[in-house]
Amino acid sequence: MTDINKRGLKNETKGKIKETEGKFRGDVGKATGDSSEHMKGRVEEAKGKIQKDFGKTERKV
Secondary structure (H helix, E strand, C coil), X not given: CCHHHHHHHHHHXXXXXXXXXXXXXXXXXXXXXXXXXXXXXXXXXXXXXXXXXXXXXXXXX
C-alpha cells in the first residue's frame, strides 16, 4: 500500500467518524432545542463528509 493510499484510508476513516459524531451532536441539539449545538453538529458532520470524500479520492490516485 502506498503512502498516499494509507493517508487516504486514514482520512476516509477519520472523516466517517467525524461525520457520525457530528450527526449525533446535531440530532441531540435538535432534540433538546439547542439550535447552537444543532448547527455545530451539522457543521462537524459536513467537515467529516468532506474529509471522507477527500480520503476516497486520495485512495483512487
